[in-house]
Amino acid sequence: MKILYNWLKELVDIAAPADEVRRLLSAAGVVVDTVEDSPAGPRLDVDLTTNRPDCMGHFGIARELAAIYRVPLKTPQPKLKESATKAESVTRVDIECPDLCGRFTARVIRGVKVQPSPDWLRQRLEALGVNSINNVVDATNYVMLELGHPLHAFDLDTLAEQRIVVRRARAGEKMRTLDGIERVLTPEMCMVCDAAKSTGVGGVMGGAETEISLFTKNVLLECAWFEPVPLRRTARALGLRTEASTRFERGMDPEMAEPASRRCAELIQQLAGGEILAGVVDAYPRKPERQKIELTRKETLRVMGADTPDADVEATLGALGFEPARTDAGRGSKNSLLAVWECRRPTWRHDITREIDLVEEVARHYGFDKFPARLPPARQPASRLPHAAAEDALRERLVALGYQEIVSIPLVEPADDELFRPADAAATVVLGNPLASDASQMRTSGMVNMLHALEWNINRGQHNVRLFEVGRSYALAGGQPQETPILTLGATGAAREKGVHDAARAFSFADLKGDLESLAELVGGFSWSGGTPPWLAAAHAGRVALADHAARTIGVAGRLARLVQERFKLRQEVFVAELLVEPLYEGYAAARAAIRYQLIPRFPAVERDFSLLLADTTSFADVERAIRGLGITEVTRIEPVDLFRSGQVPRGKHSLLVRVTFQSAEGTFTEAQLTDFSSRIVTALEKQTGATLRTA
Numbered sequence: 001m002k003i004l005y006n007w008l009k010e011l012v013d014i015a016a017p018a019d020e021v022r023r024l025l026s027a028a029g030v031v032v033d034t035v036e037d038s039p040a041g042p043r044l045d046v047d048l049t050t051n052r053p054d055c056m057g058h059f060g061i062a063r064e065l066a067a068i069y070r071v072p073l074k075t076p077q078p079k080l081k082e083s084a085t086k087a088e089s090v091t092r093v094d095i096e097c098p099d100l101c102g103r104f105t106a107r108v109i110r111g112v113k114v115q116p117s118p119d120w121l122r123q124r125l126e127a128l129g130v131n132s133i134n135n136v137v138d139a140t141n142y143v144m145l146e147l148g149h150p151l152h153a154f155d156l157d158t159l160a161e162q163r164i165v166v167r168r169a170r171a172g173e174k175m176r177t178l179d180g181i182e183r184v185l186t187p188e189m190c191m192v193c194d195a196a197k198s199t200g201v202g203g204v205m206g207g208a209e210t211e212i213s214l215f216t217k218n219v220l221l222e223c224a225w226f227e228p229v230p231l232r233r234t235a236r237a238l239g240l241r242t243e244a245s246t247r248f249e250r251g252m253d254p255e256m257a258e259p260a261s262r263r264c265a266e267l268i269q270q271l272a273g274g275e276i277l278a279g280v281v282d283a284y285p286r287k288p289e290r291q292k293i294e295l296t297r298k299e300t301l302r303v304m305g306a307d308t309p310d311a312d313v314e315a316t317l318g319a320l321g322f323e324p325a326r327t328d329a330g331r332g333s334k335n336s337l338l339a340v341w342e343c344r345r346p347t348w349r350h351d352i353t354r355e356i357d358l359v360e361e362v363a364r365h366y367g368f369d370k371f372p373a374r375l376p377p378a379r380q381p382a383s384r385l386p387h388a389a390a391e392d393a394l395r396e397r398l399v400a401l402g403y404q405e406i407v408s409i410p411l412v413e414p415a416d417d418e419l420f421r422p423a424d425a426a427a428t429v430v431l432g433n434p435l436a437s438d439a440s441q442m443r444t445s446g447m448v449n450m451l452h453a454l455e456w457n458i459n460r461g462q463h464n465v466r467l468f469e470v471g472r473s474y475a476l477a478g479g480q481p482q483e484t485p486i487l488t489l490g491a492t493g494a495a496r497e498k499g500v501h502d503a504a505r506a507f508s509f510a511d512l513k514g515d516l517e518s519l520a521e522l523v524g525g526f527s528w529s530g531g532t533p534p535w536l537a538a539a540h541a542g543r544v545a546l547a548d549h550a551a552r553t554i555g556v557a558g559r560l561a562r563l564v565q566e567r568f569k570l571r572q573e574v575f576v577a578e579l580l581v582e583p584l585y586e587g588y589a590a591a592r593a594a595i596r597y598q599l600i601p602r603f604p605a606v607e608r609d610f611s612l613l614l615a616d617t618t619s620f621a622d623v624e625r626a627i628r629g630l631g632i633t634e635v636t637r638i639e640p641v642d643l644f645r646s647g648q649v650p651r652g653k654h655s656l657l658v659r660v661t662f663q664s665a666e667g668t669f670t671e672a673q674l675t676d677f678s679s680r681i682v683t684a685l686e687k688q689t690g691a692t693l694r695t696a
Contacts, residue, residue: 002128003061005035005042007146011062011074018042024068029364030055040127051351053250057148060348067319067365076147076259078266080276087277091156091220096167098285100190101202103225103254104166105261106281108156110218112136112274121271130243135271136212136219139264141243149223149252149260150244152192152200153268156218158210160196164220166283167191173198177205177240189234190226203231203248204240219268223261225254253348258282290344295324295358297339303359306371310334313341316365317358321346390588391470391581393522394487401515403466403489408449410471411439419535419564420445426475426482442474442481446488446578447535451560451568454490458571464493464507470581485581489515489557492574509540509559512575516544516557523587524548524594527621532556535564536576544579546587555579598665605636605663608678610685611694612656613649618689623658626688627681634669634677637661655694 005018014021022032022044031047046061054060059076066073087108095101114134116122121142122132130141140151156162169185175198176182183201185191190202200206203226212219225248232249235241258280265276295317300308317324328340345352352358363371385391395405414428421428421444434440443449446469457465467490472483495511498504513528520526525547532541533556541558545551557577565574612623620640627638642657649655662669662677685691 001046001048001056003044003046003058004038004040004124004127005044006040007058007124008062008065011059011076012066012069013071013074014065014069016069018044021065025061025064027364027367027369028064028068030061030064038127040124043127050250053247053252054148054348056247056250057144057146059147063320067316070315070319073319076263078259078262080262080266081269082278083275085275085277087279088281090162090277091159091281092163093281093283094163094165095283095285096165097190099227100168100230101166101224101226102284102286103257104164104192104283105223105257106164107221107261107265108218108277109221109265109268109272109274110156110277112217112219112268112272114212114214114216114272117271134212134214136216136268139267139271140221143260143264143267144243144247147256147260147263148247149256150203150247151260151264152206152222152244153212154199154206154210154220154222155212155216156220157216159194159199159220161194162220163195164199164222165193165195166202166224167193169198175201176208177201178208178211179205179240180208183238183240186237188230189237190230192222192224201234201238201240202226204235204238204245205242219274221261221265221268223257223264225252225257251350253346254284254288255347288347290347291353293322293343293345293352293355293358294327295341295343295355295362297337299355300359300362301337303356304363304371305374307335308362308366310336310339312366313362316362317341317343320361320365321348322352322358322361387585387588390522390585393588394519394584395470397519397522398468398489398515401466401518403468403491403515406450406453406467406469408446408453408469408471409439410443410449410474412441412443412448413438414441416448416567417441417444419567420447420533422533426477429474429476429481444473444475446471446473446486447576450488450490450576451570451574454492454574455568455570458492463572464497466491487555487577487579487581487584489577490574491515491576492570492572506573507575509557509575512557512577513542516577520547522591523584524591529553532558535561537561544577546583548587548590549583552583554583601663601665603664603666603668605661606669606674607659607661608674609641610658610660610678610681612658612685612689612691613653613694614656614689614691616652616654618691620656620658622689623656623685623691626684627660629688630680630684632662632677632680634662634664635660636663 018035022035025032033045033047036043048055063073090108091106093104093106095104114136117132117135117138121138125132125138125141128145132138136153140153144150168187169189169191171187173185174182191198192200192202198207199210228249228251231245235245235249261280269276314324322343324341324343326339327342328338330336330338343358425444428444429442431440450467450469453467454465469488471486473486475482491507491512493507494504495507496502496505516526523546527545527547527550528542531543532538536556536558543553544555544557545553555578560574560576624638627635639659640656641659644655682693
């Protein structure tokens, strides 16, 4: 928002240069980005937060400066030359929707002469980016920029029965606004009408049929107050954002409507002449009460960590319109630790609702630089979340494996998310007011975000990427949103880049499976099975379960199917995995609880190799299960060493070399013991897996 420095000086008596004003306003929380030169003098570019509609005019900024410099604020005091005829004898205002329009004032000015505005007025408006139209319309824009409250002028003679009706739009109703566009209205919209037709969208834009022209003689001046939330919805639905709607949707001061109307009527009379009818027609169905808020020195000390003199507290709050009054028993004493002030919230500060808000007002004007930089004393000991250790361990292991963590926004395109949803999945969580169509649904899987992250990196020349995200998926359960913690992995490119001693090797499903097996060491191991979802390549994928709960699938892993890869414009093979996190936490806790420390055996380990001929349908997991089932406590490790097909191996079978390690803490093995162990293992494998020992 643009503010003219010379205009501010007319409202508050300051002699400081514009750069100093910029610095002090910014320190007080009204941030001024730059000071620029303009034909109307220095121009301040103010970056306002949405909770400060009171500063959307020169008068509001001047109020802040008056509090900073402790000088009086020059409130405009219009002096109208009114005729004996009363305005209420000429026009009337009926508000039929007080939930949309809380106040509507109307003044009547007769016999005006519409013509171009004087140079001083045009110069100020143009310096602030507002086009000059004519003296009557320019007066409404000038007062809006001065006091912050929007106004609108109607040609009174074009209003049916010369009266105003504020009502809801009718279903399917249409009207042509000042920009020349015919707009379709809905019953949620507030309309300003005469006795026969709509004349404007309340708080947004007026209609073309009642605008001020060079032929206008009589003016009805509107200054109203509209409910912020419905008005914001109206402006968004119509795709129409104006200076008026920007102010009203933030919540203007309803008490400013009448003073702004009076100031504008005075200016129109000065610029266009005419006769102002006596009084104002003021429809004000629900006048709000001013809230009382108590401020205590105890709270200011607790929050700010340092004392603030009574004079500064009272001067700051008084200049900002809070009317502070001491109410404690020792109100005659200064700087009492038991001091209490009762404040009345001004109507232009609807963002102030609690004591802490008053503390902030005092602090920002007293100066944050005056408070010591120290941490407040801790009142509670810090405590880690229940699964913090498990989550840290998972993260550290993935980082050690070469993965980098990402954090993504869980809003996705519904069509993309649908690719990864199982047929029996719960209903999705859809946003009621999405900012964009490709971010209108909460994700049911982390895959969409992961693939977009991989695509983003690949498109920027990063072809070797490994990413992970610890996030959440979302669904509706019993009509309520439900969050499920998930771990998503994505990898693409080279598993090993070319070096002096190493050849390049592409990342494969075996690499992904190896990374997951490394992760499994933390949670007690994984078991794998087939039957993967259609978005994974069936020959290079699998379902994952905890080793101790093989029937409970906790996720999937594999190579992305070609069609899905093309859908996301990925020009190289991508490997992904997604696991439920809570079972991993449980597995981590169980694995940690099962750890038993023991002395390193003094006796050597012995390895025995078994070259087995197995059916293609028999996996290493079947072999390991058969050996472990014998209950031989001396078996410390079972691992596959070599896999061979074709050649002398019959069709439908494969050769697997399995190495079993034996070790005892009691003594050195005898040959008889090892022979007994080996024969028991061979017998169990023959019975349970149909294996036979290869002799050649």
